[in-house]
Amino acid sequence: MSSLIEFRDVVKKFNGVPVLNGVTFSVEKGEVLCVVGPSGTGKSVTLKHLVRLLTPTSGSVIVDGVDISSCGDDELVKIRDRIGYLFQGGALLAWMTVAENVALPLEECTRLSDREIAVRVRHALRAVELTAAADKYPAEISGGMQKRAGLARAVVRESDIVLYDEPTSGLDPVTSITINRLIRKLNRELGITSIVVTHDMQGALDIADRILLLKGGKAVECSTPAEFTQSTNPDVREFLAAMKGETL
Amino acid sequence: MTIVREPMWDDAPRSRTQALSRHLLQFLSTLGWTARILVSSFAAFPSVLLRRSGRVDFAAQLYVVGIRTLPVITVVSLFIGMILALQVGLELRRFNQEIYLGAAVMLTLLREMGPFACGISLAACVGSAIAAEIGTMKVNDEIAALEIMSISPIRYLAAPRLLALLVMSPILAFYCSVIGTLGGGIVGSTQLNVFFQQYISSALSIAETKDLFVGLLKAGVFGVLIGTVSIAEGFGTNLGATGVGRATQRSVIVNFLLILMFGYMITRVFYR
Numbered sequence: 001m002s003s004l005i006e007f008r009d010v011v012k013k014f015n016g017v018p019v020l021n022g023v024t025f026s027v028e029k030g031e032v033l034c035v036v037g038p039s040g041t042g043k044s045v046t047l048k049h050l051v052r053l054l055t056p057t058s059g060s061v062i063v064d065g066v067d068i069s070s071c072g073d074d075e076l077v078k079i080r081d082r083i084g085y086l087f088q089g090g091a092l093l094a095w096m097t098v099a100e101n102v103a104l105p106l107e108e109c110t111r112l113s114d115r116e117i118a119v120r121v122r123h124a125l126r127a128v129e130l131t132a133a134a135d136k137y138p139a140e141i142s143g144g145m146q147k148r149a150g151l152a153r154a155v156v157r158e159s160d161i162v163l164y165d166e167p168t169s170g171l172d173p174v175t176s177i178t179i180n181r182l183i184r185k186l187n188r189e190l191g192i193t194s195i196v197v198t199h200d201m202q203g204a205l206d207i208a209d210r211i212l213l214l215k216g217g218k219a220v221e222c223s224t225p226a227e228f229t230q231s232t233n234p235d236v237r238e239f240l241a242a243m244k245g246e247t248l
Numbered sequence: 249m250t251i252v253r254e255p256m257w258d259d260a261p262r263s264r265t266q267a268l269s270r271h272l273l274q275f276l277s278t279l280g281w282t283a284r285i286l287v288s289s290f291a292a293f294p295s296v297l298l299r300r301s302g303r304v305d306f307a308a309q310l311y312v313v314g315i316r317t318l319p320v321i322t323v324v325s326l327f328i329g330m331i332l333a334l335q336v337g338l339e340l341r342r343f344n345q346e347i348y349l350g351a352a353v354m355l356t357l358l359r360e361m362g363p364f365a366c367g368i369s370l371a372a373c374v375g376s377a378i379a380a381e382i383g384t385m386k387v388n389d390e391i392a393a394l395e396i397m398s399i400s401p402i403r404y405l406a407a408p409r410l411l412a413l414l415v416m417s418p419i420l421a422f423y424c425s426v427i428g429t430l431g432g433g434i435v436g437s438t439q440l441n442v443f444f445q446q447y448i449s450s451a452l453s454i455a456e457t458k459d460l461f462v463g464l465l466k467a468g469v470f471g472v473l474i475g476t477v478s479i480a481e482g483f484g485t486n487l488g489a490t491g492v493g494r495a496t497q498r499s500v501i502v503n504f505l506l507i508l509m510f511g512y513m514i515t516r517v518f519y520r
Contacts, residue, residue: 153397
């Protein structure tokens with residue numbers, strides 16, 4: 001496997017305060033990397049660097065050999081075309097139905113016929129079990145359904161990289177398991193490289209190839225789930241203990 | 249152009265002088281950014297009209313700007329015409345010159361008050377709605393989502409709204425002038441003893457093509473200003489619901505001020 005995504009010593013400051021403080025890690029092609037850590041340690045900030053919604057104060061973010069923080073607009077568009085992004089709230093357009101939201105990137109950015117678009121939208125909605133809600137508006141469906149619709153939109157272009165920002169936060173355990181299974185299924189069946197920012201430690205252990213722990217703006221551990229749970233790193237022990245305490 | 253912008257500085261200012269200079273630079277940067285939104289939106293007009301989805305959005309915006317504001321604009325322009333006729337008519341009566349009431353009301357409405365009434369109504373009804381709608385989309389990450397999907401928010405959101413305002417503003421301004429003149433006629437005939445037919449003849453006799461076109465030009469400029477300011481305020485929104493409120497408030501204030509300033513400047517250019 002080769003590194004598809006690399007963070008090289010990335011520092012990001014907001015108003016003089018470093019949120020990321022020299023983060024270095026890489027993601028291999030076809031891998032599922034779960035990013036965990038306490039709130040406010042820069043997990044979502046890390047994700048936003050990958051699509052240049054944020055640029056590093058120093059360091060570089062490389063996606064498939066392209067430094068996304070300094071590349072030209074044309075190259076940025078090419079990279080973004082390969083990336084699906086699931087926002088925390090789904091980020092669906094309120095005036096469109098679920099099906100129209102999912103069809104939007106295909107209608108606006110491809111030359112597919114209406115029939116081909118309809119087939120792909122139907123397929124994506126079936127994958128996230130939202131066929132029955134296709135004609136509903138975002139305000140008419142639950143938060144979990146909105147996230148699943150956002151997920152369908154993120155994968156409908158058959159992107160080879162998908163970034164998930166808290167895909168299971170605020171969801172009931174059953175829906176969380178459904179979404180985690182879906183992330184794993186997309187990875188196995190389509191070889192989608194995935195980075196999942198999550199607070200759901202059990203979900204991370206279930207779906208990740210590797211788990212990255214961010215603390216104090218630094219990557220303090222990056223290892224397989226088995227290695228992660230057995231790690232002697234005091235930060236990992238502390239984090240796992242805190243997560244167990246949370247679930248008690 | 250990129251809509252989701254980062255703060256210009258990663259570090260906190262070290263002195264008051266630096267903070268002040270940063271505020272100034274930030275203001276200039278925002279001005280330049282707003283100008284880029286205007287130019288990029290104009291450049292995206294052909295794309296809006298050539299794409300089926302663009303034409304649908306444009307038609308929807310024409311409806312929002314032109315039809316949904318009609319009740320407010322009708323009432324505003326009717327009362328402006330009535331107030332104008334009453335104030336001017338009372339003064340004219342002192343000199344037994346009521347026959348010129350139609351001419352005075354018509355000229356004022358065509359040149360100044362028609363476009364102005366249309367402008368403030370659109371700024372209040374449409375501009376504020378655009379700033380709030382786009383601002384809410386910004387804080388809900390919908391604008392970021394569009395950018396990540398390589399869908400230009402300028403082409404997809406800004407251009408149809410701006411084009412609709414550009415097209416509808418002159419039409420609505422003319423409508424304002426007509427309704428205002430009729431309102432003046434009602435006051436003239438009911439309270440100032442000016443026959444309605446005499447009032448209309450006086451109004452039509454004074455109106456020149458130049459007055460009409462300068463008024464329409466003003467309305468078009470107001471439409472572009474309202475659209476650009478409201479869209480830029482929406483795109484620049486941050487800090488959640490509070491930010492949306494601030495952006496909406498700022499768009500209305502800035503639009504009112506710009507309508508007054510540009511109204512004066514255009515008058516100054518054409519009537520020396």
